[in-house]
Every structure is written in structure tokens, then in C-alpha cells.
Amino acid sequence: MPEDLHWIDLKTGGYLDWFARKINTWQKAHGRHDLPWQQNISAYRVWLSEIMLQQTQVETVKPYFLRFLEKYPKISNLARASTDDVLALWTGLGYYNRARNLHKTSIIIHKDYQGAFPSCLHRLTELPGIGRSTAGAILALSMGKRGVILDGNVKRVLSRFHFIEGYLEERATTDELWRHADRHTPAIETNVYAQGIMDLGATICTRSAPACSECPLIDRCGAHLRNVATQIPRRKPKRKKPVKDSLFFIICNEDNEVIVEKREESGVWAGLWSPPERCKDYSLGKILGELNLHEDTVLHKTTERPIKHSFTHFQIQATPIYVRVRSTDCSRQGARFRWINSDMIKKEKVDIGMSALALKLINDGPLG
DNA sequence: TAGGCGTGGGT
DNA sequence: TACCCAAGCCT
Numbered sequence: 001m002p003e004d005l006h007w008i009d010l011k012t013g014g015y016l017d018w019f020a021r022k023i024n025t026w027q028k029a030h031g032r033h034d035l036p037w038q039q040n041i042s043a044y045r046v047w048l049s050e051i052m053l054q055q056t057q058v059e060t061v062k063p064y065f066l067r068f069l070e071k072y073p074k075i076s077n078l079a080r081a082s083t084d085d086v087l088a089l090w091t092g093l094g095y096y097n098r099a100r101n102l103h104k105t106s107i108i109i110h111k112d113y114q115g116a117f118p119s120c121l122h123r124l125t126e127l128p129g130i131g132r133s134t135a136g137a138i139l140a141l142s143m144g145k146r147g148v149i150l151d152g153n154v155k156r157v158l159s160r161f162h163f164i165e166g167y168l169e170e171r172a173t174t175d176e177l178w179r180h181a182d183r184h185t186p187a188i189e190t191n192v193y194a195q196g197i198m199d200l201g202a203t204i205c206t207r208s209a210p211a212c213s214e215c216p217l218i219d220r221c222g223a224h225l226r227n228v229a230t231q232i233p234r235r236k237p238k239r240k241k242p243v244k245d246s247l248f249f250i251i252c253n254e255d256n257e258v259i260v261e262k263r264e265e266s267g268v269w270a271g272l273w274s275p276p277e278r279c280k281d282y283s284l285g286k287i288l289g290e291l292n293l294h295e296d297t298v299l300h301k302t303t304e305r306p307i308k309h310s311f312t313h314f315q316i317q318a319t320p321i322y323v324r325v326r327s328t329d330c331s332r333q334g335a336r337f338r339w340i341n342s343d344m345i346k347k348e349k350v351d352i353g354m355s356a357l358a359l360k361l362i363n364d365g366p367l368g
Numbered sequence: 369t370a371g372g373c374g375t376g377g378g379t
Numbered sequence: 380t381a382c383c384c385a386a387g388c389c390t
Contacts, residue, residue, distance in 0.1 A: 053386035060376065061386085094374030097389075131388050151386045171369080198386060207384070208379070238383085268373070310382095313372060356375060 014188030019161070019217065024189055026216040027196025032203070036065050038195075043117040044075045046142035047105075050134045051098050058202070064093050067348070078103065079110035087272065087353025096272060096353065101129030119143050132178075140185075140194035148185045149194050150178055153201025158184075159233040160205060163222025167236045205229075243315045245280040245306075249287045250320055252367040253327040254299075257339040259291060260358070268311060273338070274358040277318075284323065293331050300324040302366060309357045318357065322365050342367075 016024065032038070035058065037049035048068060052061045068089055072078040078086070083103050090099035105127040109117060117138065118124055124135035132150070139147030150158075155168060158180045166173035186193055204211045212224050223229040251259040260273040276287055288295055301323045309316045333339060344350055345362045 050386065055373090055385055055387060056375075057377070057385050092375075094376090095387090097373065098387090101388080129388065133387065137386070149386080152384080153386065169370085202386085235383090270373090309374090311372090311374060312384095 014186060016186045016188070016193075017184060018220070019184045020186045020193050022216040023184075023196040023200060024186075024192045027192050027199060030203075030214075031192075031196050031199040036062060041142055043138060043142040045069070047117065047130075047134075047138050048102070050137045050141075051102050051129055052093065054098060054134070055095060056093065060093070064089070074115075075106050076110055076115055078106040084353060085351075088351050091272075091350050091352075091354045092347045092356045092359065094356070096270065098129055099353075100271075104128040105130065117142075119145060121147070137194060140190040144191060146185060146187045146190045147194065148178070148182050149198070150174075150181045151198065153198045153205075154181055156207065156233055157197055157201045157205045157217075160210075160223035160229050161217055161221050163226065163232065165232065165234060168233045169236045173233075241310065241313065241315045243317055245317045246319070247278045247280060247282055248275045248318050248320050248361050249278065249284070249323060250275045250361055250365050250367065251287075251291070251293075251323045251325060252342065253325050253339070255327050256342045256367075257327075258342050258345070258362055258367075259331075259337055260340050260352070260354070261337050262335070269355045269358075272353040272355055272358070273340075274355055275320075275361055276337075280319070284321065291331050291337060293325060293328065297326040297328055298323060299326060304365070307357070307360070316357070318361070320361050320365060322367050324367060 037045050049061065049065055052065055052068075071089060072081065081103065083100060086099050086103045087096060090096055108127060109115060119139065121132075121135050121139065124130050124138060125132060130138070136147035136149040139145040140149065141147075155177055158164070158177050159168070159173075162180055164173060164176060166176070168174070200215070204215050208230060210229050212218055212221070212229060215221065215224075218224055221229070223232045249259075258275065261276045263269050263272050263274055265271050276290075278287060284298070284301065285295060288298070301321065304320045304322065306317045306319045309318055331339070340352070342362055345354070345359055347359060350359070
């Protein structure tokens, strides 16, 4: 039988182009099949994993995914939780709006959809935190429907294969990539294809040092044929990040409790708890005043070396100021400030939403 | 529409 | 050290 006849599934009339056929054959033999979200597949689990995996590496996500499912095994459990509890489970994972949107969507699914995810692209992308690519992944990976994905892996594979030289940041490039992604995505075995093109990007068609000799697409890969795989995709040169100088006051009493402050609802770490961050010329006296603590309660103060903490768009130079104060019951403990036992400030245990830097400042400090 | 939004791993 | 960027979405 000529090889090309395999393009057509005689039972369904489904069609796989050369690209999809290569991807699917490779996936079945060499793709990943043992990721946590590939077991007991459901829309809830796939959705949760896709949200966590946005801009986040697989190995980072795994423990968060398992912890999350343990606490919220069903979407109804999540819908009934408080946003603060959800943020607590997200502590250290970053991009905390994902957690807020996750919670919002769980409530919508629970209330408007009787707990079942909608199965069309339009309804899925209406949900908070679900864009075109995540919706495609949910359709393909959990519902056996055709769904087109275009994440970082797929962008890399497609831009190399089709030798797309435009900057990834440009609209025309993204549009072109979506067209290719749509064109290649088959209507049958879409789940295999979706997982396959992502796995190929993650394990073979990597950013640096791609293993082209092991790639099933090698014969027709535009970038490889020109010997420029690592130069594609191209990105616009980036500006230098501005640096913001901040003080963080880690104030601890004799009972090993630390003061944390609820951050603004906008900006970085919106709505999370953190040791008070202030501008670089703020004084200890002022922060003690805010907390209703007298300066004569201070037992010890030490200023440590600044810590650099880098974001996508700027950098914080965080100078930690560690202060030990006498335990007192007249310090402020309202909506904005709380004393937290420092034993509770571990990623696995913390029961409020905190940033990774906040945990680091408290745990690595001299106050122990 | 370009920029805001985290963190950790790789080079 | 410094830079790049990873299963993107929202405004």
C-alpha cells in the first residue's frame, strides 16, 4: 500500500497531512505519556494544568498540580473556596492573576454550566484566563475534539519548519503561525497531535541545541535545511529593565511571628501578603509608627545585602531590614497587617498568598 | 496594541 | 553575572 494512503482514515474520512502524520507517529513512540495531567484525564484536570503551565515549566508545575488536586479534587470544591485560599496554594508559582481567574472560572462553570466545561471554542474563550490556545488544548486533550494550540513550543516548531523569519512579537508573524497551526491540526487524533507537537518542541526542537537528527520533520524543515534552526524563531531585541530600589521590613517578635501586609490590588503581587515594602529612604521609625509599635520595643536591627529579584519587565533591588521587637499586644492587627508565625511560612504550608521573594526574605533571614 | 504580570532553569 | 525564556492572557 502506498504510504500516502495512510493520510486518509477510511472509517471517518479524517485527514492527516504529512506534518501531522509525522508528528503523531513520533508522539506514539517517543512522546510523553506519564505527566500527572495525562492520567485520569478530565476537562478539569487538563484546564488546571494548562493554566499552571502558562509560561511555566513542567517540573515547576508538577508539585503544585498535585497539591491543588488534593485540596480541590473537583471543580465544585474549587468554586466553593475563597480566593485567598486559592492564592495560598499558588504561593511561589507566579503570575497570580492566573489563580484569581482560575477561581472566577470555576464559579462560572459551577453556577452557569452545572459543573461541566463548555465544549466549543467560543464559550471556552469567554472564561477568565482561557485564551485561544488554552481553549484549543482543553478541546483537544480532554474532549476528543479538534482544538488548535499555539504555545511557545508550537511557535518554535512551526516557525522553524516553515522558516518564518519575522519577529515573534509582531502581529503578522503570530497570524501566520496561527494559520499554519490551524492548517496542520487534524480533525482525528487531535489529542495525539496536540500533545505531540508540544512534546516535540519540548524535547527535540528545543530553543538551543535542538536534536534535529532525531526529529521526524527533518526532511522538510525549512530552518534545518538552511542550517539556521537555532536562529529561529527571532525575537525583537529587548530594552534593559528598569531597577527599582525597595526596602523590605521583616519585623519579628519574640514569639517568632512576622508582620505581613496585604498588598495593593493592582501591580506586582497584587493582593498577596508580604513583609512591608517601602521606598528606599523610608525609616524604621515610620514603619513602626504605622504598626503602632514604639521604638523602644526594638531589640535588634540588622540590614542585609540587597537581593536582586527580576520580573519580566523590571527588577527589584530589595534591601531586607530585619528587626526583632518585644512581643506586645498593642501592635496593629487589622485588615492590612497580620502577625504570621514564621513556622507557617513554607511553600507547602503557608495558608495565605505570598510571593516567592516574601518567603525567601523571611526564611533566609537571621531572625529564624 | 504594547506592556503588565513571577519564577526558576539553562547557558 | 547577565540574559533568555517556558504549555499566554488581559487590558
